[in-house]
Amino acid sequence: MSTTALPDAEVDTRLADLPGWRRVDGALHKRFDFPDYHRTMAFVNAVAWIAHQDDHHPDLSVHYGHCVVCWSTHSAGGITARDFASAAKVDALLANRAP
Numbered sequence: 001m002s003t004t005a006l007p008d009a010e011v012d013t014r015l016a017d018l019p020g021w022r023r024v025d026g027a028l029h030k031r032f033d034f035p036d037y038h039r040t041m042a043f044v045n046a047v048a049w050i051a052h053q054d055d056h057h058p059d060l061s062v063h064y065g066h067c068v069v070c071w072s073t074h075s076a077g078g079i080t081a082r083d084f085a086s087a088a089k090v091d092a093l094l095a096n097r098a099p
């Protein structure tokens with residue numbers, strides 16, 4: 001997968017396929033809300049598991065009932081196709097979440 005930073009216009013086009021994700025300060029951002037701390041932390045640990053497996057690591061902002069996930073590729077200095085793949089994997093963690 002390419003590790004070249006994508007132009008903003010390309011990022012914005014690809015974002016159409018990732019509901020809830022936004023381009024903020026050169027990274028893909030999304031906020032995930034949870035009813036309590038332990039569910040937030042379960043999510044954080046699942047994201048960390050994916051990050052370790054893929055050797056690609058997001059910045060995480062962790063709070064009692066939500067977590068903001070931010071993907072960029074440090075080595076490329078911007079957002080790459082790898083970040084989009086990782087963002088989709090994070091969404092897939094919650095695809096079958098109970099309402």
Ligand SMILES: C[C@H](O)[C@H](O)[C@H]1CNC2=NC(N)=NC(=O)C2=N1
Nearest residue numbers: 055056057058072073074075076
């Ligand atoms: C050595 C190691 O593979 C690199 O430092 C990886 C680790 N995880 C990474 N994560 C992210 N988000 N960007 C990187 O450039 C990056 N590089």
